[in-house]
Amino acid sequence: EAGVTQFPSHSVIEKGQTVTLRCDPISGHDNLYWYRRVMGKEIKFLLHFVKESKQDESGMPNNRFLAERTGGTYSTLKVQPAELEDSGVYFCASSQGGTQGGLYSPLHFGNGTRLTVT
Amino acid sequence: GDSVTQMEGPVTLSEEAFLTINCTYTATGYPSLFWYVQYPGEGLQLLLKATKADDKGSNKGFEATYRKETTSFHLEKGSVQVSDSAVYFCALSDPGRDDKIIFGKGTRLHILP
Numbered sequence: 001e002a003g004v005t006q007f008p009s010h011s012v013i014e015k016g017q018t019v020t021l022r023c024d025p026i027s028g029h030d031n032l033y034w035y036r037r038v039m040g041k042e043i044k045f046l047l048h049f050v051k052e053s054k055q056d057e058s059g060m061p062n063n064r065f066l067a068e069r070t071g072g073t074y075s076t077l078k079v080q081p082a083e084l085e086d087s088g089v090y091f092c093a094s095s096q097g098g099t100q101g102g103l104y105s106p107l108h109f110g111n112g113t114r115l116t117v118t
Numbered sequence: 119g120d121s122v123t124q125m126e127g128p129v130t131l132s133e134e135a136f137l138t139i140n141c142t143y144t145a146t147g148y149p150s151l152f153w154y155v156q157y158p159g160e161g162l163q164l165l166l167k168a169t170k171a172d173d174k175g176s177n178k179g180f181e182a183t184y185r186k187e188t189t190s191f192h193l194e195k196g197s198v199q200v201s202d203s204a205v206y207f208c209a210l211s212d213p214g215r216d217d218k219i220i221f222g223k224g225t226r227l228h229i230l231p
Contacts, residue, residue: 003161004161033218033219035219035221037224040223041223042122042220042221042222042223042224043162043207043209043221043224044221045218045219045220048218056218091161091162093162106164107164107219109154109161109162109163110161111159111160111161112161
């Protein structure tokens with residue numbers, strides 16, 4: 001099966017510009033997550049979709065970030081306008097729905113999009 | 119809130135050396151614990167996991183034991199290879215919080231031939 005794919009792999013933009021990252025989860029996975037790693041720091045949770053609904057967006061840093069998941073398939077994460085501190089690697093992950101007996105459904109990660117804001 | 123602390127890197131070892139990467143956690147619930155690995159140019163992959171106290175996760179020669187009394191989940195390997203060079207992330211998930219994964223900062227491991 002195809003894995004989680006993210007596009008682009010790298011993006012370099014100037015401060016104030018807009019960038020849209022895309023994630024295609026594994027087919028049939030209801031859960032889709034966005035994470036971000038700023039250089040040398042933790043990978044931090046941004047938000048969680050269950051199908052097309054936002055289940056948890058508590059990690060979104062501010063209203064410059066907008067995530068959508070059209071029809072419960074692929075997801076986009078738009079940053080507008082981008083700031084220097086938005087630079088980092090943005091990871092997407094997906095998993096099947098629900099948990100089983102307290103065990104979580106394994107997350108499958110994409111290769112990430114490295115965003116550089118100059 | 120829940121958090122994960124792992125040893126700072128980078129860690130540089132010679133091939134066949136013994137590896138330990140320390141990880142401790144704080145959690146309000148009873149979390150599951152994980153080690154993820156990111157090889158150069160690739161995404162995060164689950165390396166191993168443990169879901170309850172005293173469980174030992176193992177994979178590819180790596181092991182980690184869930185120690186509730188010391189809130190630790192240290193990663194070990196008896197003899198590392200050059201191909202183990204990667205960034206390793208300790209992580210936890212609390213099933214009571216929709217299984218949201220909380221990661222540590224990552225430890226870069228560099229193995230010299």
